[in-house]
Amino acid sequence: MEIFELTEGVLPLVVSIPHAGTRLPDEMLSSMTPEALALSDTDWDVDRLYGFAKDRGASVLKAHYSRYVIDLNRPPDNAALYPGQVKIDLCPLETFDGESLYKDGLEPDEGEIGKRLNDYWHPYHQALENELARIKKEHGYVLLYDAHSIRSYVPRLFEGELPALNLGTCNNYSCAPAMAERAFEAAGRAAYKAVLNGRFIGGYITRYYGDPAKNIHALQMEIGQDSYRDTEGYNEALASALQPVLGSVWESMLDWAKTEYAPSRTTP
Secondary structure, three states: OOOOEEOOOOEEEEEEOOOOEHHHHHHHHOOOOHHOOOOOOOOOHHHHHOOOOHHHHOOOOOOOEEOOOOOOOOOOOOOOOOOOOOOOOOOEEEEEOOOOOOOOOOOOOOOHHHHHHHHHHHHHHHHHHHHHHHHHHHHOOOOOOEEEEEOOOOOOOOOOOOOOEEEEEEOOOOOOHHHHHHHHHHHOOOOOEEEOOOOOOOOOHHHOOOHHHHHHEEEEEEEEHHHHHEEEEEOOHHHHHHHHHHHHHHHHHHHHHHHHHOOOOOOO
């Protein structure tokens, strides 16, 4: 069974969706708790929310397997991304609320973690790396948009309600500050609370691939799920209101890049 889906686009924009997958390997099911099988920490419906991406010409890479199998937005050595805060492991052992994912004594050992790296983590990242290289070769630059969402209230991870739109650029390490400001301005024009480099500054994907000096600009968008979901799940009216805002964030990034990499500025 395929572990990801890649749609190649024509724009210099790659949309990565690493946490919307809901599949679990059959061999894991018997070792997991009911809380794990509920998949509560999934980035629910993010692929549906960004359904307009393919029509606009963006490349889209979406993982099919749950983040509970292995977290594609964590480094392969399992180093902490947010020191001093609750750590989300490469192969998580707990939900965001601190509930055990595995029955006692059935947690993955080093051998199992290595297998999951080979089977799921490395193939996804190889596909992402290849697509970024393909687009950069064609356009001379590439924009990476790492798409995420999270429950708007997760007391164990943050206080109060999470802002609707959380843009992260690793404190301007992963992209040009001017592009980040354009994206943030676009996000803040609508009736949604937007934050730049707040609680979420970007995970491994944003930090590892973003390299402005090499014309690769990466931005993570973490969306509070109350902005497009309700107690019944995906809310079409809420999502339809949010999608133009997300589209305007993309347009701001692309417009900045067109100007920054215009032939008159890049040709000696």
